[in-house]
Amino acid sequence: MRRFEEQRGARTMHFRQLDSIGEMIDAMQHAPEQQEQSGLRASSLKIDEWRWSDTKTMDEALELARYGWEEGRQHLCQAVGRIALDQLVGRRPIVESRLDFAGDEVDIGAYLHGEPECMVDYQVRQDTHGKQAMMYVNASMASHVSSERIMQRGGALYAAIEALRTEGYSLGLTMVESTQNNSFSHYAEYQIPVVQPGEYLGIDTAAFCLAHPAFLRRGVVALNEHESNDLRYSMGFMAGQGYGEPIPMVSDLPPHSFLIDQGEGLDLRSDDDMQRFAQKVVDRTLETLGHGPASDER
Numbered sequence: 001m002r003r004f005e006e007q008r009g010a011r012t013m014h015f016r017q018l019d020s021i022g023e024m025i026d027a028m029q030h031a032p033e034q035q036e037q038s039g040l041r042a043s044s045l046k047i048d049e050w051r052w053s054d055t056k057t058m059d060e061a062l063e064l065a066r067y068g069w070e071e072g073r074q075h076l077c078q079a080v081g082r083i084a085l086d087q088l089v090g091r092r093p094i095v096e097s098r099l100d101f102a103g104d105e106v107d108i109g110a111y112l113h114g115e116p117e118c119m120v121d122y123q124v125r126q127d128t129h130g131k132q133a134m135m136y137v138n139a140s141m142a143s144h145v146s147s148e149r150i151m152q153r154g155g156a157l158y159a160a161i162e163a164l165r166t167e168g169y170s171l172g173l174t175m176v177e178s179t180q181n182n183s184f185s186h187y188a189e190y191q192i193p194v195v196q197p198g199e200y201l202g203i204d205t206a207a208f209c210l211a212h213p214a215f216l217r218r219g220v221v222a223l224n225e226h227e228s229n230d231l232r233y234s235m236g237f238m239a240g241q242g243y244g245e246p247i248p249m250v251s252d253l254p255p256h257s258f259l260i261d262q263g264e265g266l267d268l269r270s271d272d273d274m275q276r277f278a279q280k281v282v283d284r285t286l287e288t289l290g291h292g293p294a295s296d297e298r
Helices: 021-029 031-038 058-067 070-081 108-112 147-166 203-211 213-224 229-235 271-288
Strands: 002-008 011-017 093-100 119-126 131-138 169-180 186-195 257-260
Touching: 021 031, 021 058, 021 186, 021 213, 058 203, 058 213, 070 147, 070 203, 131 147, 131 271, 147 169, 147 203, 147 271, 169 203, 169 213, 186 203, 186 213, 186 229, 203 213, 257 271
Parallel strands: 011 186, 131 169, 131 257
Antiparallel strands: 002 011, 093 119, 169 186
């Protein structure tokens, strides 16, 4: 994990860039020892609030993090089935031109130079393959957000990923958590790579990362709890203190990347809402890669 701090005016920014989701799993596994060493109670280890994380214990959440959420596969498939995937991407027409003896219009420069091949011939081809981008998803959310709303967003995101994959596009996935403390003096951001562009995102892993409350409420919270006690007190990273206020991502995105930011897609209530949100994700992908959107809706 890369750790660095940055001072911006009166605010101290704490950035954490993990090498992989495996580091989050390690934090989850060692949460009991960390609680004992720090002397601070850990919300990630709660066993009495099943509806908050949809898991009874940390061990149950660890199984999901390591092997994916098999039951969630059915939920995602049902959600994806409610979205018209074939309407999301479509084929991308690319116009190419070349000089020829006959064609669609005269190339004035070639004609004046006496070139026999002075006509421009336009050809249209379909370009859908070999395109890769990284999607950042800000998982930060208030504690009252229900598992149903998380699942709805996860289903729409996975539908967009699948629609793009069928047309030759490949999305990487990095999960983000960003919070600030109550006095706005400290900010913390975690970036957790799940898969790189070109790698395969299995549906069980996608279900846990995109659609299960335990990803944030046990996994990321366990990362919070591995910080120094000073930072934990500053940010409220302990049971009963709220773990900070969710906010939009602060870091700049690298090239060929786009962001689903804090709160986006957590208000999907109908099939039409899911369709529109999935379309938005597809359009952002295509625009990131230098294409126009696949729809007129931005």
